[in-house]
Amino acid sequence: MKTPTRPKGEFTGRHMLIIMLAFFGTIIAVNLTMATLANRSWTGLVVKNSYVASQQFNEKAALARAQQALGWRGELTIADGTVSYRLTDRSGDPVSAEAVRMIFRRPVSEQGDLTLRLARAGTGAFAQTIKIADGGWIVEILADIGQPDPYRQVERVRVTGGRIR
Known part of the structure; x- marks a missing residue:
């Protein structure tokens, strides 16, 4: 028989x-x-507990508005292996801060994150000698100004060749 x-x-x-x-x-x-x-x-991981973070949102927003009303200006500089920060008031005079702490975070990972405590480097200025790796960073700056809450500034910077670009 033949197969079809x-x-x-x-x-x-x-x-x-x-x-x-x-x-x-x-x-x-x-x-x-x-x-x-x-x-x-x-x-x-954005926050450990989103419910708690949502409960704190209004309080943090009110603190940010009060801080913005001060008219203070913080200047972050990264150059030649030194991270420096200077905080001035509305008229450009230095603000007397007791201590400054910086938290460097990568935007998309936790690799290489670091926390710095800057040393006083003159009136209203703080600095720390450290090499910051090139790339994108989110820098959270917390200046102790003698109030219950620190002066908080967050900047997104790009470091290239050891300098902010």
């Missing part, structure tokens, strides 16, 4: 199986790749 022959180019179940495996295989491979890259590049 299929016409050339006929679409079979085998063709459909290959198409389905290729389609879903591609989707699964892309999803796994993206999930792996996302997991390696960012911890995903």
Whole structure:
């Protein structure tokens, strides 16, 4: 008995199986790749407890408005292996701060994050000798001004060749 022959180019179940495996295989491979890259590049942690953070939002916003009303200006400088900070009032006179702490964070990871305590370097100025790695940083500056809450300034900077660009 002779087996029936299929016409050339006929679409079979085998063709459909290959198409389905290729389609879903591609989707699964892309999803796994993206999930792996996302997991390696960012911890995903913004706050430890979002409920508590939401309860503190109004208080922090009021503190920020009160701080902004002071008209103070903080100047962050990174150059020649030195991080310096100077805080001035509305008229440009130095603000007497007791201590300045800086927290350097990478925007998308926790690798290389560091905290600095700057030493007094003149009236209203603070500095610390340290090499800051090149790249993008979010710098949180906390100046102890003798109040219950520190003067807080957050800047996003790009360091290139040991300097802010």
